[in-house]
Amino acid sequence: MNKVHGLFLVAIFIIASTKLVIGQSLRSCQTRCGNVSIEYPFGISTGCYYAVHASFNLTCNETTKELFSGKLQVINISHSGELRILKSRSYTCYNSTDLTEGTFYTTTLRNFTLSNKNRFTAVGCNTYAVMTTTIGDRSYSTGCLSLCDSTPKENGVCSGEGCCYTPVPKRRKRFRIRSRRFDGETSVSEFNPCFYAFLVEEGMFSFSPSQDLQNLRNVTEFPVVLDWSIGSRTCEQLGNTSICGQNSLCLDSTTRTGYNCKCKAGYDGNPYLPDGCQDINECTTSSSIHKHNCSGSSSCENMMGHFLCRCPSGFDLNATNNSCMRKHKPEYYGWTQILLGTTVGFLAILLVVSCVQQKIKHRKNTELRKHFFEQNGGGMLRQRLSGAGTSNVDVKIFTEEGMKEATNGYDESRILGQGGQGTVYKGILPDSSVVAIKKSRLGDSSQVEQFINEVLVLSQINHRNVVKLLGCCLETQVPLLVYEFINSGTLFDRLHGSMSDSSLTWEHRLRIAVEIAATLAYLHSSASIPIIHRDVKTANILLDENLTAKVADFGASRLIPMDKEQLTTMVQGTLGYLDPEYYNTGLLNEKSDVYSFGVVLMELLSGQKALCFEKPQQSKHLVNYFASAMKENRLHEVIDGQVMNESNQREIHEASRIAVECTRLMGEERPRMKEVAVQLEALRVTKTKQQWSDQYPELEVNEHLVGVEMLPAQGDTSTTGYDSIKNVTRLHIEDGR
Missing domain, CATH: 3.30.200.20 (Phosphorylase Kinase; domain 1)
Known part of the structure; x- marks a missing residue:
């Protein structure tokens, strides 16, 4: 083993030997592989590592006693979020004129990222080295130049003469390294035939010109520091659901997303285990870092998480050096007692006054809460x-x-x-x-x-x-x-906001439309007292983690007495979704919700906002723009390009027709929500049937056995569900209590 590599491993062993707790992992799990300690959340076998990240699953080569994470050889793991690996270097070698051999490599770090404790280093005369990193679909490069016409004289200096280095940006997960000499430079080949480029932890490589320019080829690997963390959320977002154990702290990672755990002061161990952090007995430990500093006649008393220095009777503790000093009686001890008694009495009076004030304040707050309670019903x-x-x-x-x-x-x-x-x-x-x-x-x-x-x-x-x-x-x-609490944002966020993406397919949008329509139909027709939402919009539709729609915000809703079909109210709602008939007359009925739902359906189809003043006059209001495009047979201009394809054009056209009918100016010309829900569900049933037929074409001969027809929308009071005897699909709009 060469001097650089050997020096590094010796340093690692020294660091490992100073730890108070070594190899803390789950019970019955392997804690070492050769000279490397394996501590949870890392582990070798199933159940021994934190399963959320596959990169925490390590492999131990029992023959060579080497530890690996994927193809990366691991040589040290730190609780603070660092992982050290051995990484090959890139090199090129020349004779007097031509390239004789060389190599460069591209590395992907799985779920780890590069630490900024590394240095990108090049060794050689008249050479340059480049490191290219990739973030998403963009590439970034960094590098350095090394110039010299003879062997440098000064050891340990990497300043651009025979050796150069540059810092490495953190959070990179994929990188490529290569080295080359300048064209036409041949005079240095006798003492420097090869040129090298490599990543190395800061302080773990010392440049020796006389040896490294000739023999660095024998050193094939260098230590590199990687950063790791748990998950992708902050400690505040997690609350008390992090994996940090007892007597430990959750700390946001400063190098990447996610968090790491740390034992509290006065405790040591593995903070990722439930009981990994144990109290340090400062009174008996041999560690100079955690040993107590009681001196003189003072004695050490261990406490949970800390220690105390105790003095015998008749002595006081000197807080400066934690030693004991004999008590001295003051010359004017009597006056001191009088002063002390006066001070205590004054403080007692203040305490009584404060308690009385607090009691009065508490009584007033209690009476105020009672007043608000009665005032609010x-x-x-x-x-x-x-x-x-x-x-x-x-x-x-x-x-x-x-x-x-x-x-x-x-x-x-x-x-x-x-x-x-x-x-x-x-x-x-x-x-x-x-x-x-x-x-x-x-x-x-x-x-x-x-x-x-x-x-x-x-x-x-x-x-x-x-x-x-x-x-x-x-x-x-x-x-x-x-x-x-619904944690995945609103439909507005998915369509127009920061959460918008292409994952919201037509199937998702059609299902969401069916769920909203069925819910409104339930509120209008099946609730114990009919309810009109009065503020249906995409911002009031929440989505859970499965993109299931949840109708929210009933602050503007109104209950409709059983003997009435409409109410006269003060107009309330959101521009772009507000029923124009309700706006002009103040008469509220269930058709107002139908209009608002039609606007939501248009948003699902087009991906455009209900009202956008930045657009041209003809397309500011989505309802007018959509209806005009439908009438003039140019529907393709308004439909979201991420949604339409050859297989769903008929469904989209039919859904567009339903949206236009829902937004007619006269309420009596609009369908009821129950009719809308049934028609949209029919589109889903037809699509499912078509997909089934495409997958199993041999079943088409029996199509009449599973045919679907819709019940009449108006006056339908039958039970919901699918009736296999009557061969009819019915929509679940009465899924409520």
């Missing part, structure tokens, strides 16, 4: 909950203090969104469940009874496509509503 809600026929109502009344703790004092970092109906915060309840807390904007006291009715009705809705209302808090000036 708390007594009425309790009366309704205790009355007959409400045994199936599942609504919880939260306290103001509980809401403050859940939102961290309504911290701005917890805000999920703001709109005309209020502000929504992310809340974490004492049982660690995550909820969405909405601070409503309630009008005058005349709306209290209506608000309580809505809370009771919405709490009974148990529809899989409606965001569940869990409860409310009435002890604040404005009521707070507590909903289930």
Whole structure:
């Protein structure tokens, strides 16, 4: 083994030998491979490594006692997020005129990234070396030049004469290294026939001109530092769900995304294991880093996470050097006692006054909360909950203090969104469940009874496509509503915002449209009291991790009494989605939701916003633009290019026709939501049947056995589902409680 390589391994062994805890891993798991300790989250066999990252799965060559992560040979693992590997160098060799041999390499680091502790180094006279890294579809290069016409004299200096280096940008996962000499330079070949380029950890290579220009070819590998972390989210985003064990801290990685774990001060061990960090007994440890500094006659007493220096009776501890010094009685001891007694008495009076003030303040806050509770209809809600026929109502009344703790004092970092109906915060309840807390904007006291009715009705809705209302808090000036938390953003974000991407296929969009339509049909037709949402828009459609639609934000919704078909209300809604008939007359009915849904369906089809003032006059309002394109047979101009293909043109045209019918000016000309839901579901059934036929063409002869026809949309009161006897598909719009 050469001097550079050997020096590096000796340094690694010295570092490893100073650790207090070596090889901490899961029980029954291998903790070493040759001279390398293997500690969780890394491991060799199944169940011994953190399975979220396959790169944590290591391989031990039992013959050579070498450890590998994929094709990378591992020589050291650090809890702080560093992994050291051995990496080959690139070289080219020449005779007097021609290239005789050489090599360059391209390396992919799996889930690891390069640390900025490495140096890209070139060795040779009149040579240059280039390192190319790739980020996405773009490439970046860095390199250095080395010039000399004879062997340099000074050892250990890599400043551009025979040797040069440059820092390496961190977070790179793929790179390529090569070296070349300058064309026409042949005079140096006798003492420097080869030129080298390599990555090496800073401080682990010392340039020796007399040896390295001739014999560096014998050194084939150099130590390189890689960065690693857990996951891709921050500690704040994870809350208490990180894998950091007891007595450890979660720290955001400073070199890449994700986080690392660290034992708290006074503890040592593996912070990634549940009980990996153990208390250090500073009073008995031999480590100079953690040993106590009690001196003189003071004695050390170990505590959990720290230690104390104790003095015998009659002595005080000198905090400067932690030694003991004898107590001295002051000359004016009597005056000191008087002063001390006066001070204690004064402080006691202040404490009593403060306690009285706190009690008065607490009483005022309690009375204020009671006032808000009654003002916001708390007594009425309790009366309704205790009355007959409400045994199936599942609504919880939260306290103001509980809401403050859940939102961290309504911290701005917890805000999920703001709109005309209020502000929504992310809340974490004492049982660690995550909820969405909405601070409503309630009008005058005349709306209290209506608000309580809505809370009771919405709490009974148990529809899989409606965001569940869990409860409310009435002890604040404005009521707070507590909903289930949906973590994958809104449909608006997916179509137009920062989360927009090409993964939202036509199949996804059609399914989302069916789910929204079925939900609105359920609210209009199947809820115990019909509900008109009144603010249907893509920003009020949440998506979960499976892209399942969840209708949200019922702050503007209205209950329709069973003996009425419409209500006269103050016009409320969002421009671009607002029913023009409702806007002109103030008469609200279920056809207003139909219009808004038609706009949402147009957004799904076109990928364009409902209203965009930056566009030309003819395309500012999506409804007019879409209807005009449909009428003039140029629908292809408005349909999203990521959606349409040869196999779905008929479905898209039919969905476009439904969208135009939903947005007709006169409400009586629009279909009901139940009709819309049935027609859209028919498109999905037809598509599924077509895909089945394409996959199993031999079954087409029996097509009449699985044919599908739609029930009449109006006046349909039959049970939902698929009836294999009647050969009819029925839509599940009554999936609610």
